[in-house]
Amino acid sequence: MIISLYSTKGGVGKSTTILSIVNAIASANRGSESPESVCVIDADHKQGSLAGFFDERRKRGLPDHSIECRVIEPSDDTPELLYELGEKYDHVIIDLPGQHANYVVLSALQADLVLMPAAMTLVEVNPVRLAMKNMMQIIREHSLPTKVGFVVSRGARIYQFEGRTAKGILRSVQRARFPILKTPLSNQGTAMTDAWATGHYHFELIELDPKAKSSVNAHEDAVMFWDDCKTYNIVEMPAEDDEESEVTDATAGA
Numbered sequence: 640m641i642i643s644l645y646s647t648k649g650g651v652g653k654s655t656t657i658l659s660i661v662n663a664i665a666s667a668n669r670g671s672e673s674p675e676s677v678c679v680i681d682a683d684h685k686q687g688s689l690a691g692f693f694d695e696r697r698k699r700g701l702p703d704h705s706i707e708c709r710v711i712e713p714s715d716d717t718p719e720l721l722y723e724l725g726e727k728y729d730h731v732i733i734d735l736p737g738q739h740a741n742y743v744v745l746s747a748l749q750a751d752l753v754l755m756p757a758a759m760t761l762v763e764v765n766p767v768r769l770a771m772k773n774m775m776q777i778i779r780e781h782s783l784p785t786k787v788g789f790v791v792s793r794g795a796r797i798y799q800f801e802g803r804t805a806k807g808i809l810r811s812v813q814r815a816r817f818p819i820l821k822t823p824l825s826n827q828g829t830a831m832t833d834a835w836a837t838g839h840y841h842f843e844l845i846e847l848d849p850k851a852k853s854s855v856n857a858h859e860d861a862v863m864f865w866d867d868c869k870t871y872n873i874v875e876m877p878a879e880d881d882e883e884s885e886v887t888d889a890t891a892g893a
């Protein structure tokens with residue numbers, strides 16, 4: 640499976656989403672007789688997030704769990720590279736830079752699944768929904784097999800879809816008929832800070848400290864989220880007569 644992380648807006652949670660997925664796969668791979676091979680591509684290396692995480696693992700001598708990280712400069716050749724790596728690895732996951740450049744869009748579309756994270760705030764959702772609308776239009780026009788999915792990121796675990804504004808925004812995204820992956824990547828602030836700083840996956844952090852609630856929650860979400868990606872498990876569309884959303888300005892761009 641090839642997965643691309645795409646957003647024209649920065650800081651929405653692309654690298655964090657990849658780290659969650661990789662955590663879920665690494666955890667399943669450990670001790671497995673048939674581990675799934677993964678190639679993570681950091682094509683947004685100016686941020687250094689993913690490459691930095693894997694460098695930290697190497698420095699600490701932590702096992703690779705069949706997961707490899709490559710750093711590339713994205714170019715017109717990137718879609719072809721993705722195709723080739725897709726033949727070689729079970730999963731290829733690419734972190735793309737937040738640019739409108741053709742090669743970035745084409746690289747995103749080379750994937751089986753394009754993930755577009757956003758916290759349920761208008762400032763993040765509005766640019767992301769515009770990018771998703773364009774992406775879905777290209778997919779339709781060219782009858783591409785690519786699937787797309789909104790990733791709800793940075794939702795507090797409890798609120799999930801309950802906060803009034805967040806829920807309204809979420810409804811408006813649904814009404815625009817944008818697919819939303821079912822499991823939100825809840826508030827992972829502490830767990831992520833620990834992971835980035837130490838090069839440990841969440842499941843390894845839990846072993847170091849079984850009471851680290853933030854890592855436990857982040858790990859549980861990650862496992863469910865990865866399952867959603869594999870099965871394309873998306874939030875069901877609301878009934879046509881659903882009147883719950885009052886956030887009308889959020890629908891304007893869709």
Ligand SMILES: Nc1ncnc2c1ncn2[C@@H]1O[C@H](COP(=O)(O)OP(=O)(O)OP(=O)(O)O)[C@@H](O)[C@H]1O
Pocket residue numbers: 646648649650651652653654655656683686688737792793794824825826827828831832
């Ligand atoms: N689910 C989450 N819970 C809490 N914090 C999060 C979550 N997802 C992302 N963040 C935080 O938001 C910030 C941006 O996340 P991240 O670096 O993953 O975004 P990005 O889209 O890769 O950004 P960039 O465009 O800079 O590469 C980070 O500080 C990260 O810790």
Ligand SMILES: [Mg+2]
Pocket residue numbers: 653654655683686688734
């Ligand atoms: Mg990033």
